[in-house]
Amino acid sequence: MFKEFQNLINQSYPNLYKQRTLIAVSGGIDSMVLLHLMHKANLNLAVAHCNFTLRGEESDAEEIFVKETVADYDYEFFVERFPTQSYAAEKGLNTQLAARELRYAWFNHLAELHNFDHIAVAHHANDKIETFLINLSRGTGIDGLSGIPEKNQKIIRPLLPFSRAQITAYAKENNIDWKEDSSNSSDKYIRNKIRHHIVPILEELHPNFLNNFLQTQEFLSDTSQIVAKQVEELKSILFIKEDGLIKIPVQQLKVLHPLRTYLYELFKDYNFTNWDDIGHLLDAMSGKAVYSKTHELSKDRSFLILRKIPLKLNTEFIYEKLSETIHDPIHLNVTKVTEIEEKDANTIYVDAEKLNLPLIVRKWHTGDYFHPFGMKGKKKVSKFFKDEKFSLPEKETQWILLSQDQIVWIIGKRADQRFAVSPKTTSILKIQLQP
Amino acid sequence: MFKEFQNLINQSYPNLYKQRTLIAVSGGIDSMVLLHLMHKANLNLAVAHCNFTLRGEESDAEEIFVKETVADYDYEFFVERFPTQSYAAEKGLNTQLAARELRYAWFNHLAELHNFDHIAVAHHANDKIETFLINLSRGTGIDGLSGIPEKNQKIIRPLLPFSRAQITAYAKENNIDWKEDSSNSSDKYIRNKIRHHIVPILEELHPNFLNNFLQTQEFLSDTSQIVAKQVEELKSILFIKEDGLIKIPVQQLKVLHPLRTYLYELFKDYNFTNWDDIGHLLDAMSGKAVYSKTHELSKDRSFLILRKIPLKLNTEFIYEKLSETIHDPIHLNVTKVTEIEEKDANTIYVDAEKLNLPLIVRKWHTGDYFHPFGMKGKKKVSKFFKDEKFSLPEKETQWILLSQDQIVWIIGKRADQRFAVSPKTTSILKIQLQP
Known part of the structure; x- marks a missing residue:
C-alpha cells in the first residue's frame, strides 16, 4: 500500500x-x-x-x-x-x-x-x-x-x-x-x-x-460538474445584475425543463432549498416573496428580484478563520506582526494564541461584559456605555469584536485585557479599523 | 389506495x-x-x-x-x-x-x-x-x-x-x-x-x-435529462454528417471536461461503453480504430470517423416486433390484411399467430432446413439450392426470413408450409419484398 x-x-x-x-x-x-x-x-x-x-x-x-x-x-x-x-x-x-x-x-x-x-x-x-x-x-x-x-x-x-x-x-x-x-x-x-x-x-x-x-461515484461527480457548468452559463444569461440586486426574467425561467431541478440548481448558492416555493412564485402576484436564511426572492411583475436580506440588529458576522480582512459589517484589517507598532483608537494588538475561532462581530447584548484593557476585573458593557456617556443611537451603532463568546474589542473604543500582548506572546495580531 | x-x-x-x-x-x-x-x-x-x-x-x-x-x-x-x-x-x-x-x-x-x-x-x-x-x-x-x-x-x-x-x-x-x-x-x-x-x-x-x-431518484432523473439535453446540443455542433458517416473534430472533443463522461455520453447511443479506449483514440495515429458491436470509430488525422460496421456474412438482423417494415438488410413491407390478395414471388401471406418473435433476416447456414410450401415434409436448404441450380454467388447473396429458428421464407424464392394461411387463420400478415 x-x-x-x-x-x-x-x-x-x-x-x-x-x-x-x-x-x-x-x-x-x-x-x-x-x-x-x-x-x-x-x-x-x-x-x-x-x-x-x-x-x-x-x-x-x-x-x-x-x-x-x-x-x-x-x-x-x-x-x-x-x-x-x-x-x-x-x-x-x-x-x-x-x-x-x-x-x-x-x-x-x-x-x-x-x-x-x-x-x-x-x-x-x-x-x-x-x-x-x-x-x-x-x-x-x-x-x-x-x-x-x-x-x-x-x-x-x-x-x-x-x-x-x-x-x-x-x-x-x-x-x-x-x-x-x-x-x-x-x-x-x-x-x-x-x-x-x-x-x-x-x-x-x-x-x-x-x-x-467508487467508479459510479466518479461518474456522478463528473455529471454533477457538467450540470454545474451549464447552470453557470444559464445564470450568466438569466441573472441581470443591477444596483446590488439581481433581476431574473420569469418567462425565461418558466421554459426551463425539468423546472424544479433547474430552480434548485440556480438558487442553491443563495441558500434556497425549497424549489416548490420558488416554483409557486413564478405565477404569484407582484410583491410575493420567499426567503432563505440569507436572501429574499420576490416577484415584481415579469421579474424575480433576488437580494440579500437587509441586516437586522441581532445579526452576527462570523469569521471561521484568522482571516486577513474582516469586511462585514465593518472593515477590519487583521495582520500578523512581529512587534507592536503605532497605537491609536482604531488599532489593537492581541495575542493570537489566546484567540478562539470563530471571531464574531455584532452589536451589544444586554448582559455583555468585558475586561477593559489596563484594568483589573470585568465591567458590564452597559456600565461602560454609561460611563462613556453614549447616546442611545451611539449604543445601537457600536460594533463589538468577540472571540467565541468573549469580547476582544469594543471596536474603536476599548480593547479587552484578556487578549493583550504579554512578554510570553509568540504571535501578535494587529487588528485595525479601516474608515 | x-x-x-x-x-x-x-x-x-x-x-x-x-x-x-x-x-x-x-x-x-x-x-x-x-x-x-x-x-x-x-x-x-x-x-x-x-x-x-x-x-x-x-x-x-x-x-x-x-x-x-x-x-x-x-x-x-x-x-x-x-x-x-x-x-x-x-x-x-x-x-x-x-x-x-x-x-x-x-x-x-x-x-x-x-x-x-x-x-x-x-x-x-x-x-x-x-x-x-x-x-x-x-x-x-x-x-x-x-x-x-x-x-x-x-x-x-x-x-x-x-x-x-x-x-x-x-x-x-x-x-x-x-x-x-x-x-x-x-x-x-x-x-x-x-x-x-x-x-x-x-x-x-x-x-x-x-x-x-424516491425524491432523490426523481432529482437524479431530472439531472440526467439536463445532461442528455446538453449532450444532444453538443452533438448537433460536433457531429458532422457526411455520406453515411459522421466526422467529429478531435480538437473540439479534447477540450471537453470532464472528458471521459462527455465521451461516454456522446457515444453511448452507438453502443460504445469504454470511454478509455475512445480517450486513447484522441491521441492515436491515423488509422487506429475502436469498435462497438454496431459501430466503428476511427482516427483520421484531425477527425474521428464514426460509421456503422459493414455487414458480415454471419450478421443477423433481428426484429423484436411484428413491425410495419423490415428495412435492413433488405426492405420487406409487413402489413395485416383480411384476405389473400395478389400472389407473386416477392409476396407471401402467413398466419400471424404461428409466428414467434424475434423475426430474423440472415444468410443461409449449413444444416438449415425448411418445409417448402406446397410440399409434405422438410428439405435441406442446400438441397433446395442445388435443385434450383443456384450459383455460389447466388447462394451467398440469398436472404432468408426466420421466425425464431424456423425458416419462414427463402426470400423471393419459396415460402415455408408451416406458416401458411389455413382455414383456421384469424390474422393474416402480408410480407412483400420491395425492390
Missing part, C-alpha cells in the same frame, strides 16, 4: 514535499495509518489532536497515546480540549456536528497561525459509501451522492482511494498500534450499522462492489 | 379509459393487486400470463390460478408456455434475462396482433430501490440510478408510485388471493437479500427512507 500511497502523493499532491502539512490524528486506526504513511514518505509534518472530552478517561488516554507516538516521531504536537457538550447545547447542535465545527475551526486556526499549507484528514473509500447511503436515506440531490472531495481549501484526504480493508492490512503488517473509539454516538451508530450490516451484503451481491461503487 | 390509483390514471394515463390494455399477470401479489385495481377502475382489459415452465407443477398451478381468476372477471386471456431453460442455454443468457426477453417479445407480439395500446406490468416503488442498489453494486452511471420509467413505448407501470407495504395492505383489505413464487433464482435471491436485509436498515437510519429515496 505504501507504494500506491507514494504514487498518489506524487500525482495528486506533488507540493507536499516542499510544503508543511498538519495531520489530524485522533488515535484511531485510520489516522494512525495516515501518520505512518506520511512519515514514511518523508513529508514535513506536525500533528494536531482534538480532545473532545466526551468520554472522560478514555478521551484522556487517547490524548496521551497520540502525544507519546508523536514524541517518538519527533513532530511538533498541538492538542486542544474542547467543551464539546456545552458548545453543542449552546449552539443547539448534535454532538457530532458540534465536534466537527470545533475541529475544523481549530485546524484552520492552527494552519493560519503556524503557516501550514495543508491539513490532512484520514477519510477513506469506505467513508464514501457510508456517506452516500446516509445521504440517500435522508434524501439528497446529485451533489449529496457525488462523494467527499479530495481537496477542499487546505483540507486534503490522501487516504480517500484506499479501502478500510487495505488500511487494516497495512496497520497489521507494520505493527501500527491504535485506540478503538468506544463511542456510540448517533453518527457512529449509523455508520456502524452500514459498515456491519449493509456493505457486507452489497459485497455479496457483487464481489467487486466497492470498486464499482 | 384505490383513490390514489384512480387519480394517477386520470393524471398520467387518461387515455386508458378509451384504449385497450393488456395486463401481465404472473399470479403474484403485485400483478393480482394491479389487476384488481384496473378492473375496479373499469378499464378495457385483457390478461397475459407467461408460464416459464421453470418450476414444474408450481408453474402449472399458477397458470390455472390466473386462468380461473381471469375467467371470473370475464376478460380475454392469453397464456404461453416458454421453454425458458433451453432458450437460455441456446442464447447463453441467465434464466432471468432469458425469461425477460421471452416475456417482452411475446407481450409486444400480442399487442401488435390484437391491437392493444398498452401493456401494464406491476413494478412498484420498492422495485426501484432494489434496482438502484443492484446497479450500484455492479457499477453504473446516472442513468442506472435514475429509476424505472413509468412509460416506455407500450409498457406502462401504474403501480410505480406505490410501496410494497401499500400493495400488501390493499391485498389484505380486499381479500385478494395470490400465489407466492417459491423460486430462488439468482435475481430473486439478490432482490430478497436487499428486501429483507438492506432496506430495513436503511429504514432504521431514516423512518422516511423510501420517500426520501
